[in-house]
Amino acid sequence: MDIQWFPGHMTKAIRQMEEDVKLVDLIIEIIDARIPVSSRNPELDKIGRNKARVIIMNKFDLADEGISRQWAKYFEEQGAGCVLMDARNKKGIAEVKKVIATTVAAKKARDLARGIKNRPVRAMVAGIPNCGKSTFINTYTGKSAAKTGDKPGVTKGKQWIRLGSDLELLDTPGILWPKFEDKEIGAHLAMIGSVNSDILDMSEVAYEIIEFLKKEYPGRVSERYSVDESHDSAALLEEIAVEKGWIKKGAEADTVKCSQMIAGDFKSGRLGRISLDRPEQNRG
Ligand SMILES: Nc1nc2c(ncn2[C@@H]2O[C@H](COP(=O)(O)OP(=O)(O)O)[C@@H](O)[C@H]2O)c(=O)[nH]1
Numbered sequence: 095m096d097i098q099w100f101p102g103h104m105t106k107a108i109r110q111m112e113e114d115v116k117l118v119d120l121i122i123e124i125i126d127a128r129i130p131v132s133s134r135n136p137e138l139d140k141i142g143r144n145k146a147r148v149i150i151m152n153k154f155d156l157a158d159e160g161i162s163r164q165w166a167k168y169f170e171e172q173g174a175g176c177v178l179m180d181a182r183n184k185k186g187i188a189e190v191k192k193v194i195a196t197t198v199a200a201k202k203a204r205d206l207a208r209g210i211k212n213r214p215v216r217a218m219v220a221g222i223p224n225c226g227k228s229t230f231i232n233t234y235t236g237k238s239a240a241k242t243g244d245k246p247g248v249t250k251g252k253q254w255i256r257l258g259s260d261l262e263l264l265d266t267p268g269i270l271w272p273k274f275e276d277k278e279i280g281a282h283l284a285m286i287g288s289v290n291s292d293i294l295d296m297s298e299v300a301y302e303i304i305e306f307l308k309k310e311y312p313g314r315v316s317e318r319y320s321v322d323e324s325h326d327s328a329a330l331l332e333e334i335a336v337e338k339g340w341i342k343k344g345a346e347a348d349t350v351k352c353s354q355m356i357a358g359d360f361k362s363g364r365l366g367r368i369s370l371d372r373p374e375q376n377r378g
């Protein structure tokens with residue numbers, strides 16, 4: 095994925111979204127359920143002032159169920175609709191439609207009072223790279239959705255996907271960038287695999303993962319790798335490599351290979367469902 099967000103790119107992305115947001119009633123913000131803080135960009139709140147908001151907590155299949163429900167409650171208290179979702183699965187779509195309908199109901203009522211006919215709600219999807227925007231749009235629109243094409247005068251140059259009689263979705267999502275300059279956010283993005291591994295020290299990432307799991311999800315490291323997780327995390331990287339039989343020339347444990355495996359297991363859920371961001375930290 096592309097994580098090179100230069101100031102020029104950010105300015106361009108903001109301008110594009112400021113243009114697009116004028117055309118919609120609703121913003122569907124996709125976030126990664128494992129990192130509801132680290133996968134959001136506060137810039138969207140400025141761009142989307144006065145627009146209804148539905149938050150899709152995507153990759154819920156990989157996130158801690160209890161903590162995700164706390165987050166959903168937190169977002170709902172803030173006035174957004176919220177759906178816990180695996181965007182690869184069509185099953186969640188009915189819930190999304192229901193929450194969108196509820197969220198835009200107030201606006202529709204205002205429109206009707208002003209004599210504006212029941213026109214379709216227009217929505218756009220927004221989120222940081224890799225959070226599942228394309229997957230969501232594809233699952234949501236399905237194969238049957240018709241692209242409505244340009245709408246002269248109103249939405250010049252824009253492609254809309256019509257969903258039933260009451261929703262139109264802008265087919266290009268707004269791409270936000272993560273706040274890499276925040277150290278904790280950067281670490282969380284690295285741990286869930288949303289940073290290009292070429293620029294990471296994977297041993298460091300694996301070390302952080304083990305430290306985190308030992309503290310927040312005790313037992314998982316021992317269980318998966320057949321080691322005693324009360325040992326020091328750096329030592330564990332070697333012990334797990336030895337347990338796997340990954341020994342280099344000179345009887346040295348291959349901790350690089352081991353680190354890559356741990357990172358892969360963590361991001362794909364083989365170390366269990368996890369949440370890195372906690373609502374109680376956000377409230378404080
Ligand atoms: N486990 C899981 N993977 C997902 C989910 N949604 C998307 N993905 C995967 O996440 C990766 C990035 O998705 P994509 O839609 O390309 O993200 P985008 O960059 O925001 O458009 C892909 O490999 C998807 O298959 C989900 O809900 N659960």
Ligand SMILES: [Mg+2]
Nearest residue numbers: 224227228229
């Ligand atoms: Mg995409």
